[in-house]
Amino acid sequence: MRIISWNVNGIRAVEKRGFAEWLAAENPDVLCVQETKATPEQLAPSLVSPPDKDGKPYKSYWASAKKKGYSGTAIYTKEEPKNTGFLDDERFDGEGRVLYAEFPNVTVISAYFPNSQDAGARLGYKLDFCAAMLDYCKKLVKQKKNFVLCGDYNIAHTPIDLARPKDNEGNAGYLPEERAWMDKWTSSGFCDTFRHFHPGEAGHYSWWSYRMKARERNIGWRIDYHCVNEDFMPAVKSSVIRSEVMGSDHCPIQLDLDIGLVL
Numbered sequence: 001m002r003i004i005s006w007n008v009n010g011i012r013a014v015e016k017r018g019f020a021e022w023l024a025a026e027n028p029d030v031l032c033v034q035e036t037k038a039t040p041e042q043l044a045p046s047l048v049s050p051p052d053k054d055g056k057p058y059k060s061y062w063a064s065a066k067k068k069g070y071s072g073t074a075i076y077t078k079e080e081p082k083n084t085g086f087l088d089d090e091r092f093d094g095e096g097r098v099l100y101a102e103f104p105n106v107t108v109i110s111a112y113f114p115n116s117q118d119a120g121a122r123l124g125y126k127l128d129f130c131a132a133m134l135d136y137c138k139k140l141v142k143q144k145k146n147f148v149l150c151g152d153y154n155i156a157h158t159p160i161d162l163a164r165p166k167d168n169e170g171n172a173g174y175l176p177e178e179r180a181w182m183d184k185w186t187s188s189g190f191c192d193t194f195r196h197f198h199p200g201e202a203g204h205y206s207w208w209s210y211r212m213k214a215r216e217r218n219i220g221w222r223i224d225y226h227c228v229n230e231d232f233m234p235a236v237k238s239s240v241i242r243s244e245v246m247g248s249d250h251c252p253i254q255l256d257l258d259i260g261l262v263l
Helices: 011-015 019-026 123-142 176-186 193-197 230-235
Strands: 002-007 030-034 059-063 073-077 083-085 098-102 107-112 147-152 190-192 224-229 236-241 253-257
Touching: 002 107, 002 147, 002 224, 011 019, 030 147, 059 098, 073 098, 073 107, 107 123, 123 147, 123 176, 123 224, 147 253, 176 190, 190 193, 190 230, 193 224, 193 236, 224 230, 224 236, 224 253, 230 236
Parallel strands: 002 030, 030 107, 107 147
Antiparallel strands: 002 253, 030 073, 059 073, 083 098, 098 107, 147 224, 190 224, 236 253
C-alpha cells in the first residue's frame, strides 16, 4: 500500500501544473491532500475523479472550510473506504482541518494543522487542535485500530528539521510550545516514520518559501509528516520526501506499507 501526502497550496492552482497527470503516473493507493482551498462543487469532474494509470477513476472525499478559498483537506483512494469522517469538533471541522478514511487494517488521516501565525497570534487555536489530534489518535489505539496521520503539521520538531534554526527561534512553526507538543506526541507511542529511517540526518525538507530562491538553495523546513502508532511500525517499509516534485511550496511525502491490505 502506497500513501502519498501533499499540501498542494490550492487544488485548482496545482491542477494547472499537471496534478492529474502526476497522480496517474505515481498511481498511489491513497493520496492525502491539504490546503485544497476549494469545495468539490467548484472543481471539474476530472479533478474530483481523476484516473489512475489504468484509467480507473479515483474516489475522492472532501473536508472543506466554510470560508471560501481557505484551508481544506481531501483524500483520493482507489477503493471505497469502510467509513469516512471528520474530527467532530466544529472549531476544526469548520476549517476543513481533518478528514479520515477507514480501511480494514488502517485508518488514514489527512490533517492540515493550523499555522500559529506571527507573534503566536493563533497559537492557542493551534495547541487546541494538537491536543484534539492527540486525543483522537489515542482513542484509535485504544480501539485496537492502526492509523497513519498524514499531513502538514506546520511544526519543525528539532533543529535538524529546518535549515536555519537559530534564525527562526520565536517564529511560527518553531515555537517552544509547538516543539514541546511534538515531544509529547512522539513520547505517546507514536512514531515519526521519516525520522525512524533517517535518524539524525539534516537537510531533508518538505516546505520552502517562495522568496529568495529558498527551494533552489534548499533553505527549507520539514513540516510534513507521516506518523503511525508504534505497533504499526513493522508494516512501514519506507518513508521518503519527494523533493523533486514541483507544483507547490510543499513537496509530497511518500509512505510504503506492507500490511496485506487489499485495495
